[in-house]
Amino acid sequence: MPCEQKDIDFDSLLNLENQYYQEGFLEGQLEGSKQQFLEGKQIGIQTGFQRLLVLGQYKALVAIWIDQTQQKIDAGATTDDKGKPRQFSKILQSLTELQMLIDTLFENGRAQVTNNDSDVEKYENVLKRARAKMRSVCPIFGENYNDIEEIAMKVGGTIQTEQKDEW
C-alpha cells in the first residue's frame, strides 16, 4: 500500500473518532439536560413554595386586619375589646403601608417572583421589613407572631432564606 494512502486512512480514522465522540456527546447532553432540568425544577418549585408561604400568611392576615380596623374606625371605637385605648387610624395607616410592601411581590393577587438576582434581593428585603412590622402588629390583633413562623415551618419545612439557591 503506498505511503500516501496510509496517511489518508489515518486522517479518516481520527475524523471518525471525533465524529463518534461528538455524536455521543450530543446525545449525552440531551439526555443529561432532560433529567437534570426536571430535577432542578422540582427543587425550584419546593424552594419557591417554602419562601413565599410565610408571605402569603402575612398578606391574608393584613387584609383581614385592615378590614377589622376599618370597622372599628367606622364604629367610632377608641379602645379595643380589652378596653385598651387604640389609635385605629394610625394602626390602619401602618397596616396599609405593610400591605403595599407585601404587594410589591404580587400581581393581580398572585405571587410574581423569579430567581433572578434582583428579584431574590427584593424578596429578602420585603421579607425582612414585613417580618419586623408583623411582629409589632400581631399583639394588637391577639396573634402570636411565632405561630405564623411555626405554621410555615410545619407546612413547608425549613429553609435558609438568606441563601441564594444557585449552583
Next chain:
Amino acid sequence: MTFDDIWLSDDEEYKPAITENYGLDDNGPVHVDLLSLKRKHAKQGYLDGISKAKEESLQQGFDEGYPIGARMGARIGEILAQLKILLMQSKISAEDYDSAFHELNIKKVLQTDFFDSKLNMLDEREHPMIRKWMTFCESKRDLQSQL
C-alpha cells in the same frame, strides 16, 4: 484471511445495545473494529455530554420551577392564615383546620400526580387541594373578629 474474517456477514450482523448505538444511521454490515472504535468514543462523548449538561440544566430547571412553587406557597399561606382566623372565631372546627393543615402540606401538594409530565402548573388555583380549601374559605367568608 477471508472476507468473513474482516466483515460481519449478514448472518452475523452485529446488533448493538441501544446505549451503544450513538449516531448510527444505517444498519448495514460494519467492520468490528469500527464498531469498537465507535463504542469507545461515543461512550466517552456521551458521558462528557451528560456531565456538561448537568450543571446548567439544573439551574435552568430551578429557575423555571421557582415561580410555580412561589405562587403555590403564597396561595397556601393565605388559605392557612384565613383558616386560622376562622378557627379563632370558632367558625370552623379544629378537625377542618387539621385536615387543611394536613392536605396543604408541601409533601402532599407537590406530589407529581398534581403536575403534568414536565412539572408545569399554569394556575395554582386549579390545584385540587388548593381549590378545595379556597372554596371552603370563601364559603366562610365572614372573617370579622373581635379586636
